[in-house]
Amino acid sequence: MLIVLSTKVLANIQTTENFSMVDGLPSNVVFDIFEDSRGLVWLATDAGLYEFTGEDIKFRKGLTKLQGERINSICEDPDGNLWFSSLGLGLSKFDGDRLSIIQFDSLKNEREIYYLQTIGSSNKLMLGTSDGLYEYNIDESSLTAKNTTYPKAIFKIRSANNQLITSSECQKENFIYHIKFGDYLKNDSEEIPIVSLGIQNDLDKLKKVLGGEKTFRLNLSKENSVIADVIEQEENAILSYYLLRYYENGVEKRKVLKLQDNSFVDFSAVNKLDNYFINTIFLRKGQNDLWFGTQNCGLVKVENSFFKYIQTGFNGFTNPESQDLVSDFYGNILVSNKNELIIVNDLQIKKRIVAKDFYAKCAGKVENLKDFSLYRLQIDKEGLVWVSSSKGFFTFNTSNYQLQFVGITPASEFIFTQDGEILSFWDNTLSFNKKDGKCEEKPSYSFEQSSTIEISKMRNQGDIIWIATRQKGILKFQENQFTIYNRNNSGFHNVINDLLIVDNSTLIVAGNNGLIYKLNITDTDLKVIDTIGNEDGVVGTAIQGFQLLDDNSLWCGTNTGVHRFDYNSWEQDSILQFRFWNLNDGYYDQNGERSIVDADQNIWVQTRSRLLKIDTKRFSDQDHLKTRIRLRTILVHNEEWMPKKEEVDQWTNTPIEPVAFKYFENDLTFNFGMDFCQNISNVRYRYLLEGYDKTWSDWTTDTKAMYSHLPGGDYVLRIEGRQLSDLEIIPFSFTIQMKIRWWKTWWFIILASLLLILLILLTGNTYVRIVRRKEKERTKQFNRVIALKMKSLQNQLDPHFIFNALNSIQSHILDENTENALDYLSDFSMVLRKNINNANKDFISLADEINYLQHYLKLEQMRFFDKFAYKINVDNSIKPHKYLLPPMLIQPFIENAIKYGLSGSKEKGQLTLSFEAESDGYLKCTIKDNGIGRQKSKGFHQDSNISNHHKTLQITRDRIKLLNKVLDNGRVYSYSIEDLFDDSEFPCGTKVEIGFPKASRVIVNNH
Incomplete structure (x- = not known):
């Protein structure tokens, strides 16, 4: 008969972390841990009240009065105010800003409030005091005693089954007393339920006991049981914890039980917490780590891990130098160390095959067993476990535990082919063997002997075998031919720690450079499609242990932790979904090289010191951590x-x-x-x-x-x-x-814009005034220049007129017409006098101009022996004394009309001079004669006369141009000459029109 060693060694290992005065905690005595409705966590210590963030202690200035005081308990009312009980001070209220201390006349100063508890959603507090139980009405500020029949010290109050349960500090005859709504309850020994650690038969009844008001008997061991009660309870969706108290030899002790998977575990013993006196337990909402407030060690945190290990040492692995692991058809996990084979099933080590068992099977068949070593494990199609060693192959039957030595060849690595042959690796050479000896039909492959080649993984893909090495890259065996792929021809590193076949066209490989490669398989090539690196979530550099589960989650380990990738989200330029766990999450061994997946999709990892089980379903079902x-x-x-x-x-x-x-x-x-x-x-x-x-x-x-x-x-x-x-x-x-900088604000921009506009207007106005002043000065100077020019022109006209007048006088004297000569000389002196008077004037009145023209015309009549008559017409609307016009501007046109029009006519001539005014004050002067016309007059005069005529007209034009330059009323000086014709189109005279702008708007400078 086979003796089966059956030792339960699988445990949920959890780390314990202390937070004490060394870490900033003001005291190592923590009485209460409380999370308020805002998610803030408060610590009640014997050195004051503090806020705790999980890493730091924060002191509130508003709680200065409580600094150094012993705070026993914390609670929160429906309005969000915090209430504290403290030694010596009594009851305190904190609204986030101000602390109020409430004194009670009915409570003596020496009576201490141990614990506070709100009553549902009401504004009432239950106070557990050294003098019993009291109810405090917040709205009415009234205090009422609730347990007059049992006035004992109350140190804990909790809610259970929709009622309040209180615990006293009294122990009598091994019984612990509860108080329920003011009455104490005593359990008789016959009625006390029994609680034993392990799977319970009546779980519902037991949960009622743990969550209710009854005490119970706790079996600590087969020989030792104590009376215990629950004083605190913490739970979430998957975990429930109970803080118990019991007495041994009159000494109070505390213990934490954990309820999970329908089993009660001595949580304190598993996590070595029995040496702590635990005042309170705390499980934060949405988190799985359990915190303890202790009497002498500050805060203690126990991290809840989903990683489970087989312990080393006693009843564990005797040799930490692990080699390989497989899962057989019966649900066994087989693990090989250098000198033993261990079979694990149902969370237990079922069998160990040690070195001497292997020696016995190959004794006499091989020489020198001193360097004997086991290596890899594989299961053939019949379910037989094959074990390679330095002396050859062994087979092991997990149904009857029979071990056989087969021999064939030493092998540090091997794999079964599709045909059931063995591809083994030994001494840098790959070779094929049948189960009964060497296979001569297939080639071998030898690496260079100068370097020791290490094969990390061998996998089948139908008739193709993929071989990953840590020196040469990847080898492929297909159709009796080996092909090597590495950095030189495929774009990935030569060091390959692991290889995973996803499908017929895709490989996943990784090495020590922190990259996971996705490779595309073709008939001749192995090309990199994409990579996952640090920017995609890879933490660490050495990557190995690939597993692709049924839910398409890709798992692997690195030198820093374990990764889970959503393989479906791995596309180029996509965001890869991933999760990562490291040492602080309970993944303690980062050196696992080999992993397998069992029938329940659990991943088993063999590290150098222990066996790790990863419950992948637990990871996928885990609640989001609330932080x-x-x-x-x-x-x-x-x-x-x-x-x-x-x-x-x-x-x-x-x-x-x-x-x-x-x-x-x-x-x-x-x-x-x-x-x-x-x-x-x-x-x-x-x-x-x-x-x-x-x-x-x-x-x-x-x-x-x-x-x-x-x-x-x-x-x-x-x-x-x-x-x-x-x-x-x-x-x-x-x-x-x-x-915004003040000079960039909207109001400043608007104000600056207005100021700028105002500045522009002021600048423009100033500029206009300056321009106008300069223009005025310029015009004044310009007028002076024009006046000089005009006077010069007038001076040119005066000699011409005088010459003509003297000629006329001379003619009368030669003709001995003394009377006419004297009359002519009298008029001539009058005209000359007016010329002299007007010489220094830019403008004269229309009346003066008409008077001057009358004397002039009279002289011309005498000169031409009354050959023409003249007439001056002035419109009745014109007031001659109010109209101003330049002197000597009309006279040249009259002179030309007489000399070149009327003087050549055979009939007596008629000269008409008319003045008319328009509505805007524009004056028109019309000179009309009935002479021979301009064309015919050209033949009656010599060239010099024509030249003088042209000169006179040119001087007049120049005067008009100069006058127009200083106008500002929109109208200008002008003149026009028109030839007149009779009905037969025969010249019958000339008409001249001269226009004068309103003189009042002409800038003048009369002297």
Whole structure:
């Protein structure tokens, strides 16, 4: 008969972490741990009340009065106020800002309040005191005793089964007393339920006992049982913990039981907590780590891990130098060490085949067993386990535990082919063997003897065999031919730690460079399709232990932890979903090289020191860890920003949004972190300042967001955090208002625009005045120049007129016509006198001009012996004394009409001079004669006369041009000459029209 060694060795190993005075805790005595409705966690110590973030202790200024005092208990009323009980001070209320201490006349100062408990949603508190149980009405500020029949000290109050259960400090005759609604309950020994560790037959009844008001008998061992009761309970969706108290030899002790998978476990014994006196237990909402408040060691945290191990040492592995593992048809896990084979089933080690058992089977068949070593395991098609060794092959039957020596060849690595042959590796050579000897039909492959080749993995793909090495890359055997792929021809590294066949066209490989390669298989090539690296979630460099499960999750281990990737999300340029666990999550052995998947999709990993089981279903069913990101501090120019009291939340001390900064406070550093993060080393953050950044930052462990020279505007700081062991991304947002520099504000821009417009207007107005002044000066000077020019022209006209007049007088004297000569001389002197008077005038009145023309025409009549008659017509609307016009401007046209028109006519001539005014004051002068016309007059005069005529007209034109330059009323001086014809188209005279602008609007300078 075979003797089966059956020892239960599979355990859920959990790490214990202390947080004590060395870590900043003000005292190692923690009486209570409380999480309020805001998610803030508070510690009641014998040195005061403090906020706890999971990593740091925070002291509130509003709680200064409680600093150094012993705080026994904490609770919260429906309005969100916190209530504390403290030694000597009694009851205190904290609203997040101000602390109020409440005194009771009915309680003596020496009576202590041990515990506080709210009553449902009412504004009432239950007070467990050294003098019994009391009810405090918050609204009425009244205190009422509730247990007058049993006035004993009450140190714990809890809710169970919709009722309040209190626990006293009294022990009598091995019984523990409870108080329920003011009456104490005593359990008779016959009625006390019994609780034994392990799977219970009546679980529902036992849970009622643990959650109810009854005490029970706890079997600590076969020989030892004690009376115990539950004083605290903590639970979530998958875990339940109970804090028990019991007495041994009159000494109170505490113990924690854990209920999971319908089994009660001595949690204190498993995690070596029996030496702690536990005051309170605390399981934060949405998390699995259990915290203890102890009497002498501060806070203790036990991390709940889903990784399970077979322990080493006694009844474990005797040799830590592991080699391989397989899973057989019967659900056994077989593990090989260098000198033994271990069979594990149903969480137990069922059988060990040690070195001497192997020696006995091959004794006499091989020489020198001193260097004997076991290597790899494989299961053939019949379910027989093959074990390779340095002396040959062994077979092992897991149904009857029979061990046989087969021999064939030594092999450090081997694999069965599709035909049932063995491809083995030994002494740098790959060779094929049949189960009964060497296979001559297939070739062998030898590596260079100068280097020792290590094969990391051999896998089948139908008739193809893939071989991963740690020196030469990957070998493929197909159609009796070996082909090697590595850095030289395929783009991946020569060091390959593991190889996984996904399908007929895809391989997954990895080495020591932190990259996971996806390779495409063709008939002749092995090409890299894509890679996963650090930016995709790979943590660590040495990658091995690939497993692809039925849910398409890709698992692997690195030198820092274990990864789970969603293989379906692995596409080029896609975001790969992944999870990661490391040492702080309970993954203690990062040196596992070999792994397998059992029939239940559990992954088994063989490390160098133990066997690890990963319950992959437990990972996929795990609740999201409830935590949050909190803004710790804000630095402005590297100095902590100190907001006003009204600018921060009174509970969390975080700024109330939006936070406004002055325009010069534009160098900002935001420090943030996660509260109660189960594994801070496994947290990654990224951030984006909306309105400033274009893209998110990279995922990093850095907990700072820094911005320099931030321009004015409204921003939203968005932070995302995630624990790599959890897929959920935790969001956080924070609104910031950066004041715009005052010269960039809208009101300043409008004001500046108005001032600019006003400045432009003032500048324009000033400029216009300056221009006008300069123009006035310029015009004044220009008028003087024009006047000089005009006087020069007039001077040119005066000699011409005088010459003609003297000629006329001479003619009368030669004709001895003395009377006419004297009359002519009298008129001539009058005309000359007027010429002299008008010489220094730019303008004269129309009356003076008409008077002058009358004397002139009379002289011309006498000169031409009354050959023509003249007539001057003035419109009745014209007032001659109010119209001004330049002198000597009409006379040249009259002179030309007489000399070239009327003088050549055979008939007596007629000259008409008319003055008319338009509505705007424009004066028209019309000179009309009935002479011979301009064309005919050309033949009666010599060239010199024509030249003088042209000169006269040119001088007149120049005068008119100069006069028009100084006008500003829109009308100009003008003249026109028109030839007149009779009905037979025969010339019958000439008409001249001269226009004069209103003289009152002409700039003049009369002297």
